[in-house]
Structure formats: structure tokens, C-alpha cells
Amino acid sequence: MENLALYRKYRPRDFSEVIGQEHIVQTIQNAIAQNRLSHAYLFTGPRGTGKTTLARILAKTINCEKLSGNPRTQRAEQSSYDGQPCGKCISCMEIAAGRALDIIEIDAASNRGIDEIRELREGIRSVPVQLKYKVYIIDESHQLTKEAFNALLKTLEEPPAHAVFILATTEADKMPATILSRVQRFDFKQLSIDQIVAKLEKILKEEKVKYSGDALRIIATYASGGLRDAESMLAQILAHSPDKVTDLAVEEALGVPAFSKVATFADLLQTKDLKETIIGLNSLQKEGVRLDEFLKSLLGYLRKMMLLQIDEKLRPFAAPELTDNQFLTMIAQCKKFDKSELEKALTALMEAEVNLKKTSITVLPIELAMIKILS
DSSP: OOOOOHHHHTOOOSGGGOOSOHHHHHHHHHHHHTTOOOSEEEEEOSTTSSHHHHHHHHHHHHHOTTSTTOTTOOOOOGGGOOSSOOSOSHHHHHHHTTOOTTEEEEETTTSOSHHHHHHHHHHHTSOOSSSSOEEEEEETGGGSOHHHHHHHHHHHHSOOTTEEEEEEESOGGGSOHHHHTTSEEEEOOOOOHHHHHHHHHHHHHHHTOEEOHHHHHHHHHHTTTOHHHHHHHHHHHHHHOSSEEOHHHHHHHHOOOOHHHHHHHHHHHHHTOHHHHHHHHHHHHHTTOOHHHHHHHHHHHHHHHHHHHHOGGGHHHHOTTOOHHHHHHHHHHHTTSOHHHHHHHHHHHHHHHHHGGGOSOTHHHHHHHHHHHHO
């Protein structure tokens, strides 16, 4: 199978395909339907949660020819608008293909200076070439320089009627208050494990690839709420294992340990056998497991155990990605550990995580942590 950029191939084409951000989609659709379009938006939230994708869908929707008032056609009535771009008119197709001259995307990470914003201000004065609105999508907008922000502010204070700005950022706290006061802000949420798994299942069914549910939950867990990261991981796994996505394929392609290996290592900690624990740790390294990822997994695993020791009803917050069998395995392990033992282990492993960055011998900080935990 060709190693496809899955996050591009399966990127949502309209509002109905956006997952995890229904609260934002509904508000924007209502605003468009009621002709209350804002001239400037701020999309903020974790990476890979759909900020740029939704910006493009918004740009497509407000320029769709079935929306009343578009200069290309006057046949559509506002009352027939259903909140979705048609995807079939010339405007929709040009935007979808990335050929629309009136949709301007700027990556502030590499175009962050005042010259780029001055160029934007000069270009914005001219009317759209082919669409109703010129839409400026500024990604990673928090990285603009102070001078660039000041120049952008002047444009936001007196924007032309044909212009819409969409600023996207992962760090809204770095945006100047003067900019924040002139935009309509939408906060994107991390996607849940189940939402990411559902999208990965849909992709694999389209690609006609077999998969195991546990493997997809591992991917979703490591994506940390970012759908784009999950789709990129899936593409990497498919390049390694084109026919089936399994726990082993995930482990081999990404270097992340499966649940069973982390659970087995937790059992080793409970036996307090330092020799076997060190052997087990080095065996994982020889098998190709990335020790930084293993440490991350073990920390997460023991944290889950600590919370479940407090109350098993904390499962939705502590361990939403676990299957019922995995959950029962963890509960059984919880009963073998004292609360103080888990606290001691977590403290030592957090220290090891910091020390990993200070040495070229990746196994050493974890070995020291094992000695501290089991001595």
C-alpha cells in the first residue's frame, strides 16, 4: 500500500464531517445562516484538533454560490441554505483544490515579520478576484512579531467588508490583548479516545485494511487528543504493515509498548525483584521499544493505578482507553500495591523522565529509578 498522507486524504470537506468540535460548528453555522458573520475569528486549542481544517470549511461555506448574495449567482435564496457548502459550485471546487486566489493562507511561524503583514494590508484593499470574500487564514498566529501585530491591529480595527480573518494558534495566551478584543474566539477541545478510534476505523474500512480495536486505542492514546497526529501515526504503521493494523505492528512501527508489556513490567515492580526488573528493562530495549515512550507509558499506567486505588469509579477520567479486560487486569494489580509504593514509583519515574534529557545512555535514568523504587 502506498504511504498516503491520510490526514489530507480524509480531511473533513464540510461541517458535517468535523468531529469533536460540535459546539463551534453549531455556533458558526448559526451565525452564517443569520447573516451575522464576524470579520475576525480566533481558533485556539491543541495541535491537530481541526483549527485550520475548520477555517478552510468556513472560507468555503461563506463563498459557496448557493449562499445568497454571491456575485456569481443570485438564484439561491437564503431560506434554502442548510449550513453546508455545496461542494459542487465553481467556488467550492476552486477552494477545495487550493486554487482560489482569494483564500490566502499564511504560516506565521515562517512569515512572522512586519513586511508580510504590510503586504497583506496592501492586498486586502483590492476587491476579491473571483469570490465574495477574501479570507486570510494565519496559522500559528501567536508567533507574529510585535511590529507585525501592531500592523495587523490597524487592519482589524477597520476591515473592508469583503475581508474575513481567521487566526489559528495553539497558544492564545501569547496573543496581545488588543488583538483578542477584536476577534471572536473559539476554543477547540482535545478529541476523546473513542472519537479518534471511530475516525481511524472509518479510514481503515475505506482503505480495506484489517485492524484490531486494541491497536487503534493505543494509537489514539498516544495521539493525546490530536486527530492529525493519530492519522499520521496510522500512515506510518500502514507503511510498515500494509495488510493489518495490530498491537505488534503499532509497537514495531512506532516503538511504543503494548498494554501487555507495560502490565507485565508493573507486575515485576510488585515482585520487588531488582535483578529481573533490570533484565526486563534491557530486554525491552533490545526488542526495539523506545525507552522514552516506555517510560511515558509506565508513568501513565502507574498514575491510572493510583487513581483507581482511590475509587474505581474514576475510570472515565483515569483510564478511558482501556478495554474491560485491561481494566480488570489493572484493578487486580492495584490490590497488590500499597498507596505509598505507587507514590514512590511515580516520583522516581518523573525524575527519570527529566534525567533522560541529560544523558546519551537512555536506559540509565530508568535503571536508577528502578534501584530507588525497589531498594
